Amino acid sequence: MVLEKLADNYCFKGHQQRYSHYSSTLNCQMTFSIYLPPQALMGQPVPVVYWLSGLTCTDENFNQKAGAQRVAAELGIALIMPDTSPRGDNVPDDPDGHYDFGLGAGFYVNATESPWNKHYLMYDYIVNELPSLVMKEFPLSDRWSISGHSMGGHGALMIALRNPDRFKSVSAFAPIVNPVDSLWGKKAFRHYLGENTTSWEAYDTCCILKQENLAKVPMLLDQGSEDEFLVNQLKTDRLKDICDAIDYPLEYRVQPGYDHSYYFIASFIEDHLRFHKQYL
Amino acid sequence: MVLEKLADNYCFKGHQQRYSHYSSTLNCQMTFSIYLPPQALMGQPVPVVYWLSGLTCTDENFNQKAGAQRVAAELGIALIMPDTSPRGDNVPDDPDGHYDFGLGAGFYVNATESPWNKHYLMYDYIVNELPSLVMKEFPLSDRWSISGHSMGGHGALMIALRNPDRFKSVSAFAPIVNPVDSLWGKKAFRHYLGENTTSWEAYDTCCILKQENLAKVPMLLDQGSEDEFLVNQLKTDRLKDICDAIDYPLEYRVQPGYDHSYYFIASFIEDHLRFHKQYL
Numbered sequence: 001m002v003l004e005k006l007a008d009n010y011c012f013k014g015h016q017q018r019y020s021h022y023s024s025t026l027n028c029q030m031t032f033s034i035y036l037p038p039q040a041l042m043g044q045p046v047p048v049v050y051w052l053s054g055l056t057c058t059d060e061n062f063n064q065k066a067g068a069q070r071v072a073a074e075l076g077i078a079l080i081m082p083d084t085s086p087r088g089d090n091v092p093d094d095p096d097g098h099y100d101f102g103l104g105a106g107f108y109v110n111a112t113e114s115p116w117n118k119h120y121l122m123y124d125y126i127v128n129e130l131p132s133l134v135m136k137e138f139p140l141s142d143r144w145s146i147s148g149h150s151m152g153g154h155g156a157l158m159i160a161l162r163n164p165d166r167f168k169s170v171s172a173f174a175p176i177v178n179p180v181d182s183l184w185g186k187k188a189f190r191h192y193l194g195e196n197t198t199s200w201e202a203y204d205t206c207c208i209l210k211q212e213n214l215a216k217v218p219m220l221l222d223q224g225s226e227d228e229f230l231v232n233q234l235k236t237d238r239l240k241d242i243c244d245a246i247d248y249p250l251e252y253r254v255q256p257g258y259d260h261s262y263y264f265i266a267s268f269i270e271d272h273l274r275f276h277k278q279y280l
Numbered sequence: 281m282v283l284e285k286l287a288d289n290y291c292f293k294g295h296q297q298r299y300s301h302y303s304s305t306l307n308c309q310m311t312f313s314i315y316l317p318p319q320a321l322m323g324q325p326v327p328v329v330y331w332l333s334g335l336t337c338t339d340e341n342f343n344q345k346a347g348a349q350r351v352a353a354e355l356g357i358a359l360i361m362p363d364t365s366p367r368g369d370n371v372p373d374d375p376d377g378h379y380d381f382g383l384g385a386g387f388y389v390n391a392t393e394s395p396w397n398k399h400y401l402m403y404d405y406i407v408n409e410l411p412s413l414v415m416k417e418f419p420l421s422d423r424w425s426i427s428g429h430s431m432g433g434h435g436a437l438m439i440a441l442r443n444p445d446r447f448k449s450v451s452a453f454a455p456i457v458n459p460v461d462s463l464w465g466k467k468a469f470r471h472y473l474g475e476n477t478t479s480w481e482a483y484d485t486c487c488i489l490k491q492e493n494l495a496k497v498p499m500l501l502d503q504g505s506e507d508e509f510l511v512n513q514l515k516t517d518r519l520k521d522i523c524d525a526i527d528y529p530l531e532y533r534v535q536p537g538y539d540h541s542y543y544f545i546a547s548f549i550e551d552h553l554r555f556h557k558q559y560l
Binding site for chain 1: 289290291344347543
């Protein structure tokens with residue numbers, strides 16, 4: 001058996017499940033969560049919203065705290081929620097034990113530097129291995145959109161822009177839009193990708209958007225005005241400025257009063273799922 | 281200052297907050313959560329749904345996992361979420377460290393037995409001290425309903441039946457309806473209330489319902505058909521049988537496929553808040 005089922009809870013007439021599997025990309029055992037809406041239980045292939053979580057998260061934060069299953073059940077969308085890094089005793093972690101690098105902080109890149117390049121290949125895992133696996137095991141259509149929060153918002157935007165044929169739309173909550181110029185991003189990219197900062201740009205949403213002949217993926221972004229990480233880490237206004245300049249289809253919303261927490265995500269996840277549904 | 285604010289997150293245009301305070305009833309520092317809907321922020325006194333959680337929970341499980349704030353915001357209802365037991369290093373716990381007694385398992389009774397009777401007076405805390413405190417500190421009306429899950433469902437039903445002038449309606453998810461005849465209830469009641477089982481009956485929903493001249497509090501109960509605790513601990517069908525026999529206003533719903541988890545609560549909390557709104 002490729003997948004080991006860890007949990008299965010009936011939820012809004014669908015199934016909220018967790019699975020463990022061995023990842024040959026990451027060279028370790030991985031866990032992901034999936035919500036299968038009622039439509040999927042009848043065997044109907046359903047479209048997917050792929051959710052990438054932020055620093056310190058696992059596959060569980062979103063499925064427990066966002067309240068997304070209610071809307072996914074109504075719209076007939078499966079939710080797929082991977083973990084945020086490779087895991088396990090053999091996987092190296094930040095030697096200082098900080099939350100912003102190593103376990104829980106894979107940043108959705110393919111590490112090139114030792115010792116990180118044995119396990120920290122989250123880009124390939126998210127873009128290739130996990131989609132192939134779940135497409136085989138569950139009644140999913142090939143219509144996928146992608147969303148995420150903070151580090152996962154960075155992942156969602158960057159992955160959608162690099163794979164516009166694979167993702168019909170993209171959205172993000174408080175994403176790190178310019179990691180090559182954020183404290184979190186610089187620390188992680190230096191370790192994973194080395195000192196040559198040119199190699200970092202392939203994983204930076206603002207840099208990618210400056211490329212020629214970019215395919216346009218419809219994009220929604222929500223940013224809380226009271227987000228403590230906005231100025232030093234997220235810099236979401238830079239994405240807005242670039243999209244305005246190149247006429248890229250971004251709906252950019254500043255939500256007054258909201259912070260960086262899951263209470264912010266819960267407040268607007270319905271809008272995001274309905275946005276994606278238009279393209280799925 | 282009576283209350284120390286621990287957290288404040290904007291959520292569905294209201295505030296999800298946590299507070300710490302010294303409880304003179306429980307003789308220890310306590311924490312509770314409150315959701316103030318947008319209507320309260322404009323100074324308007326709003327009605328309350330009081331939520332009592334189950335074994336092992338704190339004030340946080342419901343506010344993070346149930347997705348109730350969305351509906352509370354729409355309906356203009358405040359949610360008040362107390363902890364499930366006294367807390368702190370000086371509060372005695374189950375000497376065997378089990379989850380079903382002691383910390384996280386106050387069972388909403390007033391303990392009479394030593395050493396529990398110094399701190400485990402959750403009935404008085406929930407019925408008297410905490411309501412008085414929050415009524416002074418927040419713009420709340422005197423229109424309250426009460427709900428809860430499992431041990432908290434027991435608490436909600438028992439407290440509503442004993443205080444029909446205080447609670448306009450009551451609802452429960454998978455409650456322990458007959459704790460004097462459940463393994464969880466017997467263990468806890470024996471420790472908190474002593475060997476004389478007659479004293480237990482004042483805290484048992486099924487026993488209370490057999491009293492004469494009981495005031496009728498509208499009641500909604502959801503029970504998952506796949507709940508692992510249904511047969512040995514919850515026995516919710518007994519409540520239905522009694523209510524049928526005495527023509528008590530109970531809406532009893534068995535929800536096929538659902539278990540005992542918060543995914544079950546999330547799936548039906550909207551129905552419960554709309555049920556209470558009719559009476560608030």
